[in-house]
Amino acid sequence: MRKLLFTVAFAILGFTASYAQKPERTQRTERVKLTAEERAEKSAAALETKLSLSADQKAKIKQLELDRIKKHDGVRQKDEATMKARFEERKSEMKAHQEKIDAVLTPEQKTKLAASREEMRGKIKERMKDRKGGRPHQAPKTEEAPAKG
Template sequence: MKKAILTIAIAVMGLTAAFAQDSTKRVRKPMPKMTAEQRAEKATARLEKELSLTADQKTKIYAIELENAKKVDAFRSQDQADRKEKMKEGRATMQAQKAKIDAVLTAEQKTKLEAVRAEAREKGEKMRKGMGRRDRDKAPIVSNPPAQG
């Protein structure tokens, strides 16, 4: 009787340990490789949906987005030696792109776009704040602190 109970207890512990590991982790799908034209079309479609662009505005913004996407492709294919200088160039390119897009839009569309950009900045800040810092900033929780004496 003792052997049967001991065998069952060992089997239960073994099965518990075997099923304790979570093997149902979601696997991230790799991002599809898109051409510069596809990325420009996607960005233009997003702006068209959010800002209800006219046909003329859509073609101008597509041209701006396409030019930017080609610059990004060239930037990515370059050697990564002087990374800080390239980052400055990338920022300048982004600022120029924003200025060109703003020149095409009406005042109402500019305010909508600025609201979308502000929302994206907030979302990015929230994402950056949550990346692994919450555990390091807090003091460890002690459930049974030692007695002071």
Template sequence: MKKIFLTFAIALMGFTATYAQQGKKQQLTPEQRAEKSTAKLEKELSLTADQKQKVYAIELNKFKQNQDWHQKAKAERDQKKDLAMKGMKENREQLNKVLTAEQQTKLETIHKEKKRSHHGMKGKKRGLRADSTATKA
């Protein structure tokens, strides 16, 4: 009994230690990335001091451009998302002006069901649905 308990305790500690090491990676600045990349290239290619300075400048420029590109892309995604949400809100407001209270309730139920079923499909391959497998004649 003691051996089983001890084995279980050791295994639990091992899993805990492994899980604790899977923290978020620290984001490096473009300067830090360029320095790391240059050091690797210096080691692999035996760069001279002059070459090292030039390679560092090139790498720094590359990483700064990448950072700018990522920031622009994120801003564009956020802007598109905001625009889409605004459009959806306006659409719902227009629908609610036309529909009766009972129809609005039914539509809300349909939206919730669609959202729930869509949530269940996350991570799965989205192919043909079961009800649309019939071939066209």
């Protein structure tokens, strides 16, 4: 009887654990980009329902939200342009550095280096492909030396 009870409890535990597993990550749906005016209206409408605003208050809040959103969008575009400029600058520096290294190497060494770079690009592309699939980044496994006893 005792064995039967343990078997049933173990089976229930097993089934419960299997249902507790998270399902695979689903594809994200694309967000609809709202204009600044639409976002301001949405924000004002939310405050109107929360705070029971009058029509005059809602209009003023909508204008304040619109000003804030436009200012924020301007800063975001400025930051984006700065990031792109830095990226291009860094890219040109890396290219110049690679050209300097290539000038020092023999033709045989250049081909080895080019092959090594291509291999690295392939590995990076694989990692990026894995990340886009929803799998988290995993650190490379290292083998530890067996403990001496």
